[in-house]
Amino acid sequence: MTLDTNLKHFSTAAELEEIINSSENVMVCCGRMGPMCVPVYGAMEELQASGDYDNVEFRDMLFDNPEASVIRNLPECSSFRGLPFTVYYKNGKVVKATSSIQSKEQVTEILDEIL
Amino acid sequence: MKKYDVIVLGGGPAGLTAGIYLSRARQKVLIIDEGMIGGQVVLTHAVANYPGLDEISGYKLASEMKKQAAEFGCDIRTNEKLVSFDFSNTDKFVNTKSGEYQARAVIIAVGGQPRHLGLESEKSFQGTGISYCATCDGDFFTDQDIVVVGGGNSALEEAVSLTKYARTVTIVHQFDHFQAYDYAITAAENNPKIKFLMESEIEKFTGSESLSGIVIKSKKDGSSRVLDVTGAFIFIGYVPGSEPFKDCVILNDRKEIVTDEDMATSQVGVYAAGDVRQKKYRQITTAVNDGTVAALAILDYLNGTDPDKN
């Protein structure tokens, strides 16, 4: 099962590993097709389409996929109790993680700050 | 400045329906949404009561409505924040962070949002203990003690659904009675995992990285107590998004925009549709109805063909 979005999906931990090691900036939203998650996917789709963040790889991953433990078990997500878990990687390392709904403005602010 | 015939503020079912009718009638229409297109429909896991469709995910239904509006020619802008507007004259002006727009009529279809308690500590724990969606986040609280704040149908129904995961669910409600249907009250009262704290309100959420406690004040005797819980689900109703328009159109005491049966507001050329307007039943079908009526009434207004006014 994958997510019903227009983003590229990660379905295995190996895929995630490969992209974060080969791309400088990666944003991954790990969630379901729920009310708190969908707005984040929407913001990512728009940012991707805008062309302003061509240096960022935007991906999503289904939270219930067993392989998503690669995100669920990150120390940066240990206190999280709200979907989605959104993780930002730079040069293979986690630089920011957020829990629950985020607006496009909040996502943009994070991208501008850390990437 | 870009010119349109009609600007629709809000791209939920009301705004999109109005857009579909108006653009089919060859009006130049701009739909501006400060968030994602689809409104509350996107928040709905499964819609089972929209005529003609089998159960459909809210996301899919909203995407189809958006596609239809775009195909008829609506210019749709998302995540565009309203900065200022002037609706006082025949020509209406809207400024957003990204542009300036002019039109001859406006539809306010901005719907509503979940009501928050408004406590400073509420923001700190959103996503780390505080949630507004039981189906999304319920399983994070498996075998834990949690509270549900509220006393309406949603609060009681969601409390029952959360007992699938939580060890105990304490319903915290400010009054001594619920504002809910009997079936919802009975289901909650008969559930052995549910406890009730009536005439009580939340003073503060506490914890370090995530929520670990709640300070609750009794409205009966003013005493405060701490409840050790790791989760709080808040279901205290919806607020209409009418605040930015309060000086331009008449609102009722529930902050809903007052309209006539053509969806016309107190300001000439300004219409309101959907959940933001004064009405009893808030559903996708009623929002779609309002959007249709507003669009048809605007066509009459713009063409000077309103039978009631000739």
Ligand SMILES: Cc1cc2nc3c(=O)[nH]c(=O)nc-3n(C[C@H](O)[C@H](O)[C@H](O)COP(=O)(O)OP(=O)(O)OC[C@H]3O[C@@H](n4cnc5c(N)ncnc54)[C@H](O)[C@@H]3O)c2cc1C
């Ligand atoms: C969890 C949930 C489940 C539901 N389930 C059902 C169901 O099964 N069946 C049913 O019929 N109804 C259901 N409803 C109710 C239904 O979704 C609403 O009645 C309907 O969406 C209202 O449509 P609307 O267009 O008036 O407003 P909304 O859907 O609220 O859309 C308003 C839009 O306006 C935007 N907006 C807000 N402020 C501004 C601004 N200042 N400028 C520009 N844009 C703005 C918002 O981002 C939003 O996209 C449900 C509601 C919820 C919350």
